[in-house]
Amino acid sequence: LGFYTKELKALEKKNILRERKCFSDNSIDCASNDYMGISSNKDILKLAYEKILHSKDHSPKASMLINGYSKIHKEFEENLSLAHKFERCLSLGSGFLANIALIEALVRKGDRLFIDADFHASGIVASKLVRGIVSKFRHNDYLHLEEMLKKDTSHRKIIAIEGIYSMSGDLCKKEFFDIAIKYNCILIIDEAHSSGVVGKNCLGVMDLYDICPHKNYIKMGTLGKAYGSYGAYILANSEIISFLENRAKSVIYSTAISLFDIAFGHEAFLYIQQNSANIQKKIKSIQDMINQNLNIQKPALIFPIEIGDNKKTIDIQKALQKKSILVGAIRTPTVNKAIIRFTMNINNEKQTNNICLSIKEAINA
Numbered sequence: 001l002g003f004y005t006k007e008l009k010a011l012e013k014k015n016i017l018r019e020r021k022c023f024s025d026n027s028i029d030c031a032s033n034d035y036m037g038i039s040s041n042k043d044i045l046k047l048a049y050e051k052i053l054h055s056k057d058h059s060p061k062a063s064m065l066i067n068g069y070s071k072i073h074k075e076f077e078e079n080l081s082l083a084h085k086f087e088r089c090l091s092l093g094s095g096f097l098a099n100i101a102l103i104e105a106l107v108r109k110g111d112r113l114f115i116d117a118d119f120h121a122s123g124i125v126a127s128k129l130v131r132g133i134v135s136k137f138r139h140n141d142y143l144h145l146e147e148m149l150k151k152d153t154s155h156r157k158i159i160a161i162e163g164i165y166s167m168s169g170d171l172c173k174k175e176f177f178d179i180a181i182k183y184n185c186i187l188i189i190d191e192a193h194s195s196g197v198v199g200k201n202c203l204g205v206m207d208l209y210d211i212c213p214h215k216n217y218i219k220m221g222t223l224g225k226a227y228g229s230y231g232a233y234i235l236a237n238s239e240i241i242s243f244l245e246n247r248a249k250s251v252i253y254s255t256a257i258s259l260f261d262i263a264f265g266h267e268a269f270l271y272i273q274q275n276s277a278n279i280q281k282k283i284k285s286i287q288d289m290i291n292q293n294l295n296i297q298k299p300a301l302i303f304p305i306e307i308g309d310n311k312k313t314i315d316i317q318k319a320l321q322k323k324s325i326l327v328g329a330i331r332t333p334t335v336n337k338a339i340i341r342f343t344m345n346i347n348n349e350k351q352t353n354n355i356c357l358s359i360k361e362a363i364n365a
């Protein structure tokens with residue numbers, strides 16, 4: 001028996017054993033977070049490649065705090081700050097690292113973190129590293145959060161929410177932004193699934209709700225989803241960014257994000273900005289079709305269907321795979337009840353009705 005055989009067998013028995021697989025290029029992708037189909041956009045690839053080809057170095061070589069910070073990073077950060085109207089931006093290796101950076105560095109001894117119960121695993125892992133107190137509030141329940149805040153006496157109060165929740169596809173409530181100001185809290189908004197997707201200018205939930213940047217707000221976004229690249233960024237005021245440069249271990253002690261990923265993410269960002277009106281039209285049309293066919297109303301491009309049984313969820317996923325449709329089979333403990341999580345890529349707009357029909361058939365089989 002190997003060191004971990006027993007644990008692996010237990011996972012298998014519960015139908016929650018994970019495996020990596022390579023899927024056929026011909027499948028319809030309703031599983032990834034490539035909402036704009038940018039991961040296969042060769043025009044954007046060429047633009048990014050040209051930029052890197054003309055740069056002296058094509059890799060960062062060191063941490064940003066040594067000499068790994070290049071003009072390619074700086075230009076991206078300046079453009080992003082300008083578009084989002086935040087004072088400064090900091091690019092990082094991934095969204096996972098960004099949440100570790102934010103939560104581990106900002107929640108200090110005597111402080112308290114208030115985190116949504118459904119926050120992404122990266123935030124939950126980060127919350128185990130902090131020296132302050134950690135409290136979870138019920139998912140998207142700002143009244144529960146306010147109840148906690150009223151009784152709280154800690155030094156700094158930091159709230160962590162997502163713009164669009166990765167599994168449920170729920171949109172964060174607008175009231176969180178008001179509460180953060182009312183109780184003078186720092187509000188971290190993880191826009192991994194909302195940046196590039198929601199809002200008139202596809203800039204995320206602050207754009208959607210028409211909320212201006214404020215010293216209490218910190219926006220985190222990723223490049224690995226709508227922007228079809230890899231990496232992440234944090235937008236905040238100068239003081240917060242400076243504090244992260246000095247205290248965030250995943251910034252200081254990690255090689256700067258790859259120049260190619262930043263260059264590609266930057267080109268993808270510009271592409272989405274230039275096409276935002278058309279993108280919003282397509283998203284609305286997809287949402288309407290999904291609502292008509294499956295009676296699911298969601299504000300972005302994540303659509304969960306509760307199945308409640310791990311084994312059945314995998315069976316549905318496999319049945320759809322046979323029809324060349326890839327969906328996510330998200331099981332416990334990632335979610336409380338197993339779901340089929342399907343996502344839409346705007347380039348598959350015309351296939352929406354057929355995708356819905358296949359999903360319906362597979363669920364009812």
Ligand SMILES: Cc1ncc(COP(=O)(O)O)c(C=O)c1O
Binds near residue numbers: 099223
């Ligand atoms: C809400 C949320 N935050 C953070 C992350 C981590 O981002 P990355 O994949 O860039 O590490 C993810 C990715 O799954 C996510 O869904």
